[in-house]
Amino acid sequence: MPAPLILASGSEIRAQLLSKSNVGYEIIKARVDEDMIRRSLQAEGASPRDVADALAEAKARKVSLKHPEALVLGCDQVLDFQGTIFSKPASVEDARNQLLLLRGNRHMLLSAAVIYQGGEPLWRHVGVVRLQMRQFSNDFLEDYLSRNFDSIRHSVGGYKLEEEGVRLFDKIEGDYFTVLGMPLLEILSYLTLRGDLPT
Numbered sequence: 039m040p041a042p043l044i045l046a047s048g049s050e051i052r053a054q055l056l057s058k059s060n061v062g063y064e065i066i067k068a069r070v071d072e073d074m075i076r077r078s079l080q081a082e083g084a085s086p087r088d089v090a091d092a093l094a095e096a097k098a099r100k101v102s103l104k105h106p107e108a109l110v111l112g113c114d115q116v117l118d119f120q121g122t123i124f125s126k127p128a129s130v131e132d133a134r135n136q137l138l139l140l141r142g143n144r145h146m147l148l149s150a151a152v153i154y155q156g157g158e159p160l161w162r163h164v165g166v167v168r169l170q171m172r173q174f175s176n177d178f179l180e181d182y183l184s185r186n187f188d189s190i191r192h193s194v195g196g197y198k199l200e201e202e203g204v205r206l207f208d209k210i211e212g213d214y215f216t217v218l219g220m221p222l223l224e225i226l227s228y229l230t231l232r233g234d235l236p237t
Contacts, residue, residue: 040144040232040233040234040235041070041107041108041109041227041234042062042064042102042108042109042118042209043056043062043064043065043108043109043110043136043234044061044063044064044065044066044103044105044108044109044110044111045064045066045111045113045226046066046067046068046097046098046101046110046113047062047065047068047097047111047112047113048065048067048109048148049091049219049220050199051112051218051220052113052219052220053065053167055215055218056068057220059222059226060107061226061229061235063110063111066101066104066110067099067104068097068098068100068101068112069100070093070096070097070100072093072096072114072153072157073125073145075092075096075124076093076206077118078121079092080123081117083092084117084209085093085121086117086121086146086148086210087116087118087148087150087166088146089116089123089177090114090115090150090164090216091118091148091150091162091164093112093114093150093236094112094113094117094150094152094162095112095150095152095153095154095159095162097112097113097114097152098110098111098112098152098153098154099112099154099159101154101198102154102155102156102157102158103157105157106155106156107156108155108159108182109153109154109160110154110155111151111152111153111154111225111235112128112145112151112152112154113149113150113151113216113220114149114150114221115147115148115149115150115194115199115219116148116150116192117145117146117147117148117194117195117196118145118146118147119139119140119143119145119146120143122144124133124136124194124195126192126193126194127190127196128177128191130183133183133187133190133196134179134183134196135144135197136177136194136196137171137179137183137195137196137197137206139172139175140195140196141171141179142172142173143169143170144168144169144170144171145168145171145176145195146166146167146168146171146214147166147167147168147169147195147216147217148165148166148170149164149165149167149217149218149219149220149221150163150164150165150219150221151163151164151165151214151220151224151225153167153225153228159199161178162227163221163224163228164221165212165213165215165216165221165224166212167210167211167212167213167216167217168211168212168218169207169208169209169210169211169212170207170208170209170210171206171207172206172207172208174205174206178217182205182206183196183200185202186201186202189201189209190203199211199217199218200218206230210217222232
């Protein structure tokens with residue numbers, strides 16, 4: 039019998055990606071202090087990639103210690119702009135400031151996934167997407183924020199590519215699922231190789 043899969047995340051989009059892929063799972067949200075972990079790692083000079091990986095691991099490990107029989111999937115996504123990590127915007131002003139910094143520039147989204155079992159890591163992957171934001175006008179930005187803030191306040195960088203945020207970009211290099219916050223193809227490949235998903 040394949041081990042049960044637990045998604046250690048409250049992310050609705052990650053849950054939808056697994057559901058639409060016909061992967062059975064249950065959700066047990068990991069209770070970790072993400073801000074404290076992020077701040078601590080940044081103070082130590084950790085790279086954005088290492089921060090994403092460590093946050094995903096912290097979530098997987100926390101749930102795995104309580105459910106050692108299961109495969110526990112922890113995920114996290116970090117926006118890296120010239121070495122600076124962006125957090126989710128707390129206000130319209132925060133979102134505006136993030137988008138003004140990103141406008142006309144390139145940044146990266148790093149989506150980390152770590153799978154634990156029995157309190158030990160089995161597998162990890164960090165997907166990378168490079169995004170070029172266009173030179174949109176100030177008027178467009180204000181209209182965009184007024185229409186979308188309720189949704190984008192849950193997203194680093196102030197955009198969702200599956201929504202109107204796609205209009206902010208000139209070019210995107212990388213995997214769409216990684217943009218959404220989960221390197222889905224790599225996760226499915228690992229679960230298939232393990233025998234947890236049928237070939």
